[in-house]
Amino acid sequence: MRFNRYTEDEIASATSNFADEIGEGGFGTVYSGRGLRKHDAVAVKVFERNGTDEAWRAKMRTVRREMALARAVKHPNVMGIVGTMKTSTTFSIVYSTLASCTLADMIEDKTFMPTVDRLHIALCVARGIQALHNMNFVHADIKSQNVLMTGPAQVWCIF
Secondary structure, eight states, X not given: OOOEEXXXXXXXXXXXXXXXXXXXXXXXXXXXXXXETTEEEEEEEEEEOOSOHHHXXXXXXXXXXXXXXXXXXXXXXXXOEEEEEEOSSEEEEEEEOOOOEEHHHHHHTTOOOOHHHHHHXXXXXXXXXXXXHXXXXXXXXXXXXXXXXXXXXXXXXXX
């Protein structure tokens, strides 16, 4: 399976010039986007080229492993990659999603969730992690910012 290749203009347009940041981690920043070709909603993880050339190569090795894993894992609680975008200073992975927020957002907003919904979210995250473990991949960054949601009904784990 080949991933779509997007242009910088397409990604900038879909993310309203990277206006809606979903989360940030040690490797990259994730933005919400809409209307990217045939995908209604996307999450775009942007990796900035900073530091030494060796640091960039090491980061890109990790990115390639993440992409290979995404090709192999097909699970309802693990987001799939639909494309990439490359510039001279960044590399981006585009995930298909309908997520409107992260679990962290819901916690911060003090969104009320009945116990049954909280248990459902925990179960969905655990199933996503199990799918990764079944592929001999250990997710080393499990946190509420990496759990994308449309609400308690649908939960995805982002890499």
